[in-house]
Amino acid sequence: MVEQRISGPRSGPAPQPGPGHRPGSVIIVGAGIIGLTTAWELLEAGWDVTVCDPEPMSGASFAAAGMLAPASEVVWDQPTLYGLMVSAAQLWPLLAGRVAAGVGRPVGHLTTETLVCAGDAADRRALADLTGLQRRLGMDLEEISSATARQLEPALGPGVVGAVRIPDDHQVDPRRIMAAILEVLEQRGTVVRQQVSGLRRSGEARDSADAPDSADARDNADAGEARDGRRVVGVRLADGTTLAADEVLVAAGLASGGLDGLPEGLDLPLRPVWGDILRVRVPERLRPLVTRTVRGLVHGVPVYLVPREDGTLVIGATSREDGLAGPSVGGVHQLLRDAQRLVPGVLECEVLEVTARARPGTPDDVPLIGRVAPGLTVSTGYFRHGILLSALGARLGADLVAGREIEPETAAAVDPRRFARVMAR
Ligand SMILES: Cc1cc2nc3c(=O)[nH]c(=O)nc-3n(C[C@H](O)[C@H](O)[C@H](O)COP(=O)(O)OP(=O)(O)OC[C@H]3O[C@@H](n4cnc5c(N)ncnc54)[C@H](O)[C@@H]3O)c2cc1C
Structure with missing residues (x-):
């Protein structure tokens, strides 16, 4: 040996x-x-x-979208996680800056805000409830009308009935x-x-x-x-x-x-929690399709679109514990169905990649x-x-x-x- x-x-x-x-x-x-x-x-x-x-x-x-989203990732009854997420978000600019300086090029850390949209009236009520919790936790956000949201992102679909702006939820390109x-x-x-x-x-x-x-x-x-x-x-x-x-x-x-x-x-x-995720290229004529991360609830199901600097979009992500290691047909269908409700133009994009990976979940x-x-x-x-x-x-x-x-x-x-x-x- x-x-x-x-x-x-x-x-x-x-x-x-x-x-x-x-x-x-x-x-x-x-x-x-x-x-x-x-x-x-x-x-x-x-x-x-x-x-x-x-x-x-x-x-x-490899699969991850790279959302750095301590506010929009808040869910009920996870007080320990909130604190960790907020502390981590504060460290990101420094980490990204140091690595970028180390290699002499940017590493895909963007401080553009996140827009969380409601796909229907029930989704708007669910978001309003969550907004109350996020405010109590001291998170910065602004509820806006669908008209104001459309001024920010003209590609939003007619089904969007309201939105929340979250200035401190950013992104990095993990790859x-x-x-x-x-x-x-x-x-x-x-x-x-x-x-x-x-x-x-x-x-x-x-x-x-x-x-x-x-x-x-x-x-x-x-x-x-x-x-x-x-x-x-x-x-x-x-x-x-x-x-x-x-x-x-x-x-x-x-x-x-x-x-x-x-x-x-x-x-x-540890248990595997699978996620399907898509990467698509926005055609030149539609760019930029969206200028910030657009995420939301569509009939109670979460979906997000994360725009990268190279004109691609990351559309994710499902959450399933069915043990299916490759991308699920139902998962991909769900993502495209819900993403196009928020931003109909996704249907005109070119599919680059369909990926599934398992998140390492804990109890x-x-x-x-x-x-x-x-x-x-x-x-x-x-x-x-x-x-x-x-x-x-x-x-x-x-x-x-x-x-x-x-x-x-x-x-x-x-x-x-x-x-x-x-x-x-
Ligand atoms: C679809 C999807 C979207 C996501 N989006 C986000 C997001 O937007 N924001 C966010 O914060 N998180 C996101 N996540 C969660 C995030 O991706 C994971 O929490 C994170 O990647 C876990 O990182 P890790 O380094 O622990 O594990 P991994 O990335 O799984 O890395 C483990 C590594 O260990 C190696 N390895 C395994 N066994 C051995 C061995 N015996 N010897 C040597 N090497 C070994 C593997 O090859 C692998 O490279 C997402 C996850 C998924 C699936």
């Missing part, structure tokens, strides 16, 4: 060591939005970062920002295009030629961890090779709970982020809001990897073991 050593911190941006570990080496399992944004934070802090993924950017993040971070990682870190089959623990057999590594040194410094062999000191790859590092962060989305070697009793309660829709064993952090379960929440999740993940405390209330809210505790009571 071959073992690759990941070396210590390399030159780069000034390290920002916390009271815990000095920057060392870290392996990140999964190159979706969570793995990549966390990799970015750790690179910036001076860590030697390796990301492993057989197909980077191919999971839920552009992920590609940018991956490019930086190829230069300043390491990208291993292989599946991780499991985690390596201290004390496990390795090549006798191996020199003691700094993970062992950490074990010796923390004899309690070393003696029972619990410390995670690297990963095993699908081809049988192993990689060693001081820290491992698991950000493999839905697959995170299936990794061999997770701590005993750690059950990550309370809040992610699972925590240090679950010495040397091991998990960051997954971002469900419907992983693009928005990644700006915050990346910081929390990087802090945990670095051995820094995170704010206790947040730590409890995202604790990966919180469901096990509830069941044990």
